[in-house]
Amino acid sequence: MSAPAFRDLFVWEWRHVGRSPLLWSIVVILLASFCWGALTTAFKHNEQSAALERARADDQALIASTAERAVAYRAKITEDAGQVAYWQDPTNVAGYSEYFVRRHALKPHLPLSPLATGVSDLAPSRLEIKLNTPFGFNDTYDFENPRGLALGRFDFAFAVVVLLPIGLLLLCALLITFERDRGMLRLVAAQAVGPRRWIGARMAAILAWFVPAVLLAQVVALAIAGVPLGQVAAPLAVSLVLTLLYIFFWSGIALFVLARQPSAGAALGMFGAIWALLIIGLPMAISALVATVDPPPSAVEYVDAQRRVRDEIDAERDALLTQALGARPDLAAHVHRATSLDYATRLSFLVPEIERRLSPQRVAMEDHRVRQERIAFATGFLLPTLGIESAFAALAGTDPERQRRFEQAAREYQQQLRACVYPLVQAEITKPPAPPVRETRGRLNLPEPLDLPEFSMTEASNAERIRNVLPFAFWLALLATVTSIAGWRRADRWQVT
Amino acid sequence: MSALRLDSVSISFGPLHAVEDLSIQLQPGEVYALLGPNGAGKTTTLNMILGFLRPERGSITVAGVDALTDPLGARARIGYLPETVMLHPTLSAIENLTYFALLAGRKIDVTTARKLLGEAGLQSDAHERHSGSFSKGMRQKVGVAIALAKEANLLLLDEPTSGLDASAANDLSNVIRAASSRGIAVLMATHDLFRVKDVAHRLGILRSGKLVDERDAATLDPVALEQLYLQRLAS
Numbered sequence A: 001m002s003a004p005a006f007r008d009l010f011v012w013e014w015r016h017v018g019r020s021p022l023l024w025s026i027v028v029i030l031l032a033s034f035c036w037g038a039l040t041t042a043f044k045h046n047e048q049s050a051a052l053e054r055a056r057a058d059d060q061a062l063i064a065s066t067a068e069r070a071v072a073y074r075a076k077i078t079e080d081a082g083q084v085a086y087w088q089d090p091t092n093v094a095g096y097s098e099y100f101v102r103r104h105a106l107k108p109h110l111p112l113s114p115l116a117t118g119v120s121d122l123a124p125s126r127l128e129i130k131l132n133t134p135f136g137f138n139d140t141y142d143f144e145n146p147r148g149l150a151l152g153r154f155d156f157a158f159a160v161v162v163l164l165p166i167g168l169l170l171l172c173a174l175l176i177t178f179e180r181d182r183g184m185l186r187l188v189a190a191q192a193v194g195p196r197r198w199i200g201a202r203m204a205a206i207l208a209w210f211v212p213a214v215l216l217a218q219v220v221a222l223a224i225a226g227v228p229l230g231q232v233a234a235p236l237a238v239s240l241v242l243t244l245l246y247i248f249f250w251s252g253i254a255l256f257v258l259a260r261q262p263s264a265g266a267a268l269g270m271f272g273a274i275w276a277l278l279i280i281g282l283p284m285a286i287s288a289l290v291a292t293v294d295p296p297p298s299a300v301e302y303v304d305a306q307r308r309v310r311d312e313i314d315a316e317r318d319a320l321l322t323q324a325l326g327a328r329p330d331l332a333a334h335v336h337r338a339t340s341l342d343y344a345t346r347l348s349f350l351v352p353e354i355e356r357r358l359s360p361q362r363v364a365m366e367d368h369r370v371r372q373e374r375i376a377f378a379t380g381f382l383l384p385t386l387g388i389e390s391a392f393a394a395l396a397g398t399d400p401e402r403q404r405r406f407e408q409a410a411r412e413y414q415q416q417l418r419a420c421v422y423p424l425v426q427a428e429i430t431k432p433p434a435p436p437v438r439e440t441r442g443r444l445n446l447p448e449p450l451d452l453p454e455f456s457m458t459e460a461s462n463a464e465r466i467r468n469v470l471p472f473a474f475w476l477a478l479l480a481t482v483t484s485i486a487g488w489r490r491a492d493r494w495q496v497t
Numbered sequence B: 001m002s003a004l005r006l007d008s009v010s011i012s013f014g015p016l017h018a019v020e021d022l023s024i025q026l027q028p029g030e031v032y033a034l035l036g037p038n039g040a041g042k043t044t045t046l047n048m049i050l051g052f053l054r055p056e057r058g059s060i061t062v063a064g065v066d067a068l069t070d071p072l073g074a075r076a077r078i079g080y081l082p083e084t085v086m087l088h089p090t091l092s093a094i095e096n097l098t099y100f101a102l103l104a105g106r107k108i109d110v111t112t113a114r115k116l117l118g119e120a121g122l123q124s125d126a127h128e129r130h131s132g133s134f135s136k137g138m139r140q141k142v143g144v145a146i147a148l149a150k151e152a153n154l155l156l157l158d159e160p161t162s163g164l165d166a167s168a169a170n171d172l173s174n175v176i177r178a179a180s181s182r183g184i185a186v187l188m189a190t191h192d193l194f195r196v197k198d199v200a201h202r203l204g205i206l207r208s209g210k211l212v213d214e215r216d217a218a219t220l221d222p223v224a225l226e227q228l229y230l231q232r233l234a235s
């Protein structure tokens, strides 16, 4: 006459829970939502990848047609057919610099990208780089992150973060409060089992079904979405560990609430409140707080500043150019040409000046983004619901940090192109004007198009990506342990009177 | 060693003294009827024996085990039949019995389960039916089998005959007598005076948490018992 062994209880519970239609309904719904979420993202990413391919092809086509034109305009002409306009002339270095140097900076999707949409539907993964666009590229995307307004898009991460806990909590609430709600709990309690062992065995049995089913569903959903599982084994394994820990985090909360054997209604009410708080309430409150304490620099003001600076530059144009030429030892002797420079050559002096004048606003915006990233990282520890989403995005390569690095690389790429082309453009100022004899249609101060460098961006390795999410994974494990232990301790007596 | 021993046990809920200074002792095989109207404190007494409530004063031992310091150990020696037995509706009588036996730390096979259900009076064609369709009396019988499966030293029966038909109540009396003859002590809380006279060796009358009389059942005929009961409650 002694308490039942945990193992025996567990085996019985495992068989019993395995026959529960509720369990399988929830698993099927989660599987469907995982697949739906992963497929939606994969579909979006495939379209974006196709757009990247088109951009690459456009670049190649432009390079090819530029070379073709250069050949055509280099050919000797017999009768005077007139010269082409300089902006159509890739053999003219100024025309070339403004109208023929256009490349795309591309951020390809990683193989595991269907794991989380992240910023991939907010920020472009393809940036058009021209020499004279201030700061590298045009901000063509949304000023404000719509994440602040709603729960987010329906991707795989959403299904895990938001729907998985609903399924798990529902399952725990209904299966663990069953005896109480049916008036059987006294009879259970009057046997020789303590509440810890009894609730523990049932919880373990639920998890013994739920965990493998959910992890399998995750793998299946990603496979259906076209993730090459073999290639992403390590980050995929880490994402599975994160899902596992996230389940344990919620099961710890469930255990804590169910430890005092509430009725199903009370348990569901409590779970609903906790879920809403962790998934909707606190994230929104923190967003609102952050927006109040550290508001983003006004995008409208930035647009205004751009307009103002352009107007200033237009007004001061000749003075600025005179000053710029005068300041350069190699060009000082040609200051008199300042007022007769062509548009493209002028830009090579004026655009850096525009950038210089706008840089305070630009720096403020960059700094704000970096702060936002830090806050998001820290908030992830406070609210594991946000943390796991960020961790998924980091593994998927759709995180804001990678986006920022991509944009930085795009800017650096523009600087690199300028370093190749601007000196040639500006050197033309020192040369006498082209001879009046027209032997070719082209101006031939750049006979061959330049062999410009390709865009490249240093990518974090899989190992680095994984290392970045490890602190959060450990934290989640700690939280799961703490809530589970607290729940276990709380289940110290039967509540049957 | 007594099967059950309550020494000056008291408990109150706020201002209400639900049980006051209650002392009862049961020898193995003894059947004791705790009589009292609704709200007298019978279920509260059983709750304290089961360790669900902690008395403010007094001590409780079940077959030598201190129920206050080792409630789990005491419970393992108690077969308990609640007032209303509820079962897993999707499990059969046998499966329910095996489950509750397992919770009591006993692994029983189907043969034992059938035997116990038979002893409790459940007709054998019901053994494998889902208990969701069972009547109160049938569930009660499964409850009795669950209590018997524990091979406990003490049976606690809370209003065991309320809502049962005459034949089911008679089956229950037989079970009690059989248990008693095997040396199991039985404490039944009830207000069913006639059944009491049928099976109990001793009876105690509880009024507002106080034991106001305790008698040998053999010394009373049914009419005398009823008179005594009414008189004790009135005074």
Ligand SMILES: Nc1ncnc2c1ncn2[C@@H]1O[C@H](COP(=O)(O)OP(=O)(O)O)[C@@H](O)[C@H]1O
Binding pocket: A497, B013, B016, B018, B036, B037, B038, B039, B040, B041, B042, B043, B044, B045
């Ligand atoms: N958990 C409780 N909290 C407050 N009062 C209780 C509790 N349990 C029982 N009581 C009160 O104690 C008294 C005795 O109840 P009970 O033992 O259930 O009576 P009965 O003899 O009918 O089984 C009643 O007045 C009841 O309302």
Ligand SMILES: [Mg+2]
Binding pocket: B042, B043, B044, B158
């Ligand atoms: Mg009662």
